[in-house]
Amino acid sequence: MTAKRTLILLRHGQSEWNELNLFTGWVDVRLTEQGKGEARRGGELLAESGILPDVLHTSLLSRAIQTADIALDAADRLWIPVKRSWRLNERHYGALQGKDKAQTLEEFGPEQFQLWRRSFDVPPPPLDDASEFSQVGDARYEGIDGEVPRTESLKLVIDRLLPYWDAEIVPDLEAGKTVLVTAHGNSLRGLVKHLEGISDDDIAGLNIPTGIPLVYELDENNAPTGPGRYLDPEAAAAGAAAVAAQGKKRLQQGVSAIRRGLVRRGRAAPAAPPRGRCPPPRRASRPSRGRRPSWRRRPRGPRTARGSGSRASRRPWRRPRPSSCRSAPSRRRWRAVRRRRHRRCGSRRRTSDPGCGGVP
Ligand SMILES: O=C(O)[C@@H](CO)OP(=O)(O)O
Incomplete structure (x- = not known):
């Protein structure tokens, strides 16, 4: 009888750039407080379901390493052996790294956006080596065979991931170990595509939520015995929908803000005056049409000699400032x-x- 083979896939918790809605790829950003909470919850789900990892495989990116550490701590498994590889890294997003997803969608249109983001074999334009978001020269990639990528499609991710799967992960599974792989949205999409035999077209519809363990039982050929099972299916469905809507969501918010007149296209919203300061005095010119707004109406009261025709009375009436705003003596x-x-x-x-x- 072959030993049971259990594989747990865990996408890192929310990162700082997930929160900002930026294309991240190989840029090494950290988890947000929410992301740390998601990682902790992921570890608790493992402990509650009794699926305890014996070995950990992570990428070389801090957000995956942090997630693994926090989850294993929550599951009281910090002591298990760890293997790390650049082959589990997120997809290199090329020249899109550091770009706002909503702005990219607006600038290039939904078709091009979807092609770069979710097509199987179309990589975004390559990233310039001089870019602040390039990984060329990063010490952690000194030992990799070949060059640091400048861009990748999902296909290229699968090509660099499968040798690691075969050489490092499969032997652990075959030894009967429960394997935890902590990685990224796209490297895990690539692995799921391989495991479930998802077509090149259908993989576009798969989104992996942050911080929720996805569990596979594998047979003696390391093929899944059934579909992957999220340990919190409801949260996973909501999380995957949120990932799918990235870009659109902000754009929608932006569009409605533009409609409400809060933001002008292409310009930042005007900054609110700092609290506790006097607002700049309003120009009390006569409104062009209709009745004066209430705050511009003259105060009612008996007409005095001054009020009937003197120079002072001809000055447009100004709303009195609150006493806290009165000027110096x-x-x-x-x-x-x-x-x-x-x-x-x-x-x-x-x-x-x-x-x-x-x-x-
Ligand atoms: O920016 C990225 O690196 C990835 C994952 O966060 O984004 P996307 O889901 O758009 O592929």
């Missing part, structure tokens, strides 16, 4: 204050006097 009042202070020290000098307590 007038010059006359300020002179009086200074005189009172000087009386104390007997000086008539305008400049500060060491004996008089620093009158300006």
Whole structure:
């Protein structure tokens, strides 16, 4: 009888760039607090279901390593052996690395966006070596066979992942170990495609949620005995839908903000004035049409001589500022204050006097 082979796939928790909706690829960003919580929950799900990993395989990217550490800690399995490989890294997103998904969708249109993001064999344009988001020269990739990628399609990811699957993961499974692979949205999509025999077209519809363990039981040929099973199916469905909607979601928010007049196309929203400061005085010009808005109406009251035709009355009425915003004391009042202070020290000098307590 062959030993039971259990494989657990875990996508890292929410990363800082997931939160910002940026294409990430090989850029080494960390987990957010939410991502750490997802990783912890992932570990708790493993412990609750009694599926405890014996060995861990991770990519060389910090977000996957952090996720594995937190999940294993929650499952009380921090001590298991660990193997790391660049072959489990996220897909290199080429020149899209560091770009906003919503803006990319808006700039290039849904067809091109989907082609770069979810097609099987179309890589985005290559990333320039001089880019701040390039991994050329990164010490962690010194030992890799071949060159650091400048861009990858899902097909290229599968091509570099399968040798690792065959050489490192399968032997652990065949030894009867429960294997945990902590990796990324696209490297795991590639592995699931291979395991479930998903077609090149259908793989476009597969999205993997962050931080929820996906469990496979494998037969003696290392083929799944059934479909993968998420340990929290409801959260997984919601998470996968959220991944699928990335780009669109922000764009939608952006579009509705534009419609509501909050943001002008291509310009940042005007910054709100800092709290506690006086708002800039409004220009009290007469509105062009219709009735004056209530805040511009003159206060009701008896008409005085001043109010009937003097220069002051012709000035457009300004809404009084709240008392907290009143300006500094007038010059006359300020002179009086200074005189009172000087009386104390007997000086008539305008400049500060060491004996008089620093009158300006
Ligand atoms: O940006 C990325 O590297 C990946 C995963 O976060 O994004 P996507 O889901 O768009 O392939």
